[in-house]
Amino acid sequence: MTAYIEIIKKDFPAIDESVSEYIKGVLCGDVDDFQTCDDIYDAIGDILLGIGSDMSEEGVRDTCEELFKVMKPKEKTLQKMLHAPVNIAEMAADMENNISDMKSIWVINRDLSNKVDSKKLEKAEAKLQQKQEKRQDVVKGPAAVAGKVQTATASQVFNKKDSKMESKGINRSMDIRIENFDLAFGEKVLLQNAELVLANGRRYGLVGRNGLGKSTLLRMISEKQLKIPSHISILHVEQEVVGDDTSALDSVLECDTARTQLLQKEKDCLKQIADGVSNLAINDELAKIYAELQNIEADKAVAKASIILRGLGFTAEMQKRPTKSFSGGWRMRLALARALFSKPDLLLLDEPTNMLDIKAIIWLENYLQNWPTTLLVVSHDRNFLDTVPTDIIYLHSQRLDTYKGNYEQFFKTKTEKLKAQRREYEAQMAHRAHVQEFIDRFRYNANRASSVQSKIKMLEKLPELKPVEKEIEVKLKFPEVEPLNPPVMALNEIAFRYSETSPRIFHNVSLSANSDSRICIVGENGAGKSTLLKIVIGQLTPTSGIITTHRALRIGYFAQHHVDHLEMNVTCIGLLENEFPGKPTEEYRRQLGSFGISGDLALQLVSSLSGGQKSRLAFAKMCMAQPNFIILDEPTNHLDIETIDALGNAVKNFKGGVIVVSHDERLIHMICKELWVCGDGTVKSLDGGIEEYKKQVLKEMEDM
Structure with missing residues (x-):
């Protein structure tokens, strides 16, 4: 047309x-x-x-x-007009004869010659329903409802003023406000009518129980399913760097696109001069390039990138190596280094300490305390949350509450707030009960009728308080065992290397452990912590030296990558039944319940569990064999703060020996009686514990 x-x-x-x-x-x-x-x-x-x-x-x-x-021009509808009053009673008495007149009062005249096909009508209604959902004033995430695949979805109501400013390109505020938004994963609602406000330059720690949607919220922001002002740059450290021939240092420097482009222009100009093409325009171009390079302090870029890499554990030799030569864990560190170097307006970090050793964590804590832009970090490391954030965002009950200060201040404020709410609720319930007793007592007393009515009205006007939500206390319970008489385990002059040609990992290691041992192993990544554990449990054989153990020793081992050892296509009960057949279902349920997997959760497929739930399942599986000595390799990686505290208490109450490799400083403080330090080809017991080790690390950082 x-x-x-x-x-x-x-x-x-x-x-x-x-x-x-x-x-x-x-x-x-x-x-x-x-x-x-x-x-x-x-x-x-x-x-x-x-x-x-x-x-x-x-x-x-x-x-x-x-x-x-x-x-679609407007169609005129003709209505039958009434020329005189109508007596409805008379019409009703003669309904059959006057049915057409009766209809004409209420019904618009329509051409009823066309009959409606019911199938076509259903199809049209379904189509209209789709369009109505599409027209809602929300932004929807990529919800794939097909099949049983569950994905995250986000919806958000926009502020009209902000939308107009955004469309005109005049919004220059660096503060972020996401108002009235919902977040869901499949059919599970994670957040409802929530609000997230991030002030420029503040550092926010996002905390809450496992499975409530913290990581999903970060992903929805980074994928722009939740809209923020378009001029604000976002960087979400979630995926490792793709390996290629680029060196680690150059991979970080590439993030400074302005510097990279200027250096390329300089290279092109110098090539033209080398080819004999030299004129005033090229010289002017070079002068501008050098001025801009000086303006952005390009000469300091290499030093800045190198400092960040060194802080995250990359030696000078490692910085020259191609990215493809690094393992997944080191590539994640490289992704973190790139983010720190590029300084986006909004940096999103999800459990950054999981990939780091204690030395790198201490460096990162110090570095982020001077972070110039907005930071939103999900972490379960209590010490990290006490050191880095200026504010804490608490995710609970499908909402977000913001508290000023670090985690310790948040915990005190939240505890006092809950106590006050509980006191207020109990006081009101007592008051209501007292008033109701008066009403019930004098309800039929004529002399007190006015007082009773007054009391009833007063009750109706009282604000209805909801009972204070009580968080379910997390409890972990290791098996009841009899302690073994010493000596339980001894390592005598142990040495180890993977092959004749590979470098030596350990030499001359002599250590011992008993049933009352609470040993924590620390050291830089690659120093051999996990290798030492595998030697202790017998997965690896030492090159030389002797290991002696108690004849009744039963070791329970929690692997760092425990998920790789779990069968995914069975239920939690089915997994224990496959590993330990022949026991009644109640015993499997009791075992799972000892680690917080109870009710319907015990009947879920392992693949559907969150990371923290899989960790608790791995604990349950490990303890089913009634070990009297437990070895834990990075057990806190997927656990929330409450579960880490529960783990610490479970370790303290256990009657057998414990060896833990961990970078979680709070857990080490809770349980550690002896500290083993891996490094320089050996393992040594350190007097003074974690505090002495931190002093050594800080001194090394000052000497860098």
Whole structure:
């Protein structure tokens, strides 16, 4: 229809002929596809916005409204007018004869000659329902409802003022406000009518129980399923760096795109000069390039990148190695280094300490205390949360509450707030009970009738307080065992290397452990902590030396990558039944319940569990064999703060010996009686514990 083309060319005079023909084809299709002007905007709005004119989104919507008026002009409906009063009673008495008149009072005259196909009607209603959902003023995430695949979805209501400022490009605020948004994972609602406010330059720690949606929230922000101002740059450290021939140092320097582009321009100019093409324009261009390089302090970039890499554990030799030569854990560190170097306006970190040793964690804590832009970090490391954040965001009950200060201040404030709410609730319930007792006592006493009515009205006006939510206390319980008489385990002059040609990992290691031992092993990544554990449990054989153990020793081992050792396509009960057959179901349930996996959770597939739940399942599996000596390799990686505290208490109450490799300083403080330090090809017991080790690390950092 030429009317469509006329409207489009009037508003978009520079439109290409082929584009206008395409739009005409869309509009001349099935008219039933377009129920409102919003449907037309959904179909061609992006094309019109991308033409390159100065027209705003509001202007494009006006154009779509004109097109809709042409497509569906208003149809006039004729109604039968009443020329005189109608006596409904008389009409009802003679309903059969006057049925048509009766109808004419209420019903618009329609042509009933066309019969409705019920199947077509159902199809049309389904289509209309889809369009109505699409037209809601929300932004939806990539919800794949097909099959049983569950994905995260986000919806958000926009502030009209902010939307107008954003469309006009005049919003320059660096603060972030995401208002009235919902978040869900499959059918599970994670957040409802929530609000997230991030002030520029503040450092926020996001905390809450496992499985409530902390990581999902970060992902929705980074993928822009939850909208923030477009001028704010976001970087989410979630995936490891892809390995190639680029060196680790160059991989970090590449993040400074301005410097990289200027250096390339300099290279091109110098090449032209080397080829004999030298003129005033090239010299001017070079002068501008050098001025800009000086302005962005490009000469300091290499030193800055090197300092960050060194702090995260990359030696000078490692910084020269290609990225493809590093393992997944080191590539994650490299991704973190790139993020720290590029300094985005909003940095999102999800459990950054999981991939780091204590030395690197201490460096990162110090580095982030001077972070210049906005930081939002999910962490379960209590010490990290006490050191880095200026504010804590607490995710609970499908909402977000913000508290000023670090985790320790948040915990005190939250505890006092809950106590006050509980006191207020109990006081009101006692008051209500007292008033209700008076009402019940004198309800039928004529002399007290006015007092009773007054009391009833007073009760109705009282604000109804909800009972204070009580968080479920996490409890872990290791098996009851009899302690073994010493000596339980002894390592005598142990040495180890993986092959004749590989470097030596250990030499001359002599240590011992008993049933009352609470040993924590620390050291840099690659120093041999996990290797030492595998030697102790017998997975690896020492090159030389002797290991002696008690004849009744039963070791329980929690591997760092425990998920790799769990069968995914069975239920929690089924997993224990496969590993330890022949026991009654109640015993499997009791074992799982000792680690917080109870009720319907015990019947879920292992693959559907969160990381923390899989860790607790691995604990349950380990303890099913009734070990009297437990070895834990990085047990806190997927656990929330409450579960880490429960783990510490379980270790303290256990009657057998414990060896733990961990970077969680709080857990080490809770349980450690002896500290073993891996490094320089040996393992030594350190007097003074974790505090002495931290002093040594800080001294090394000062000497760097």
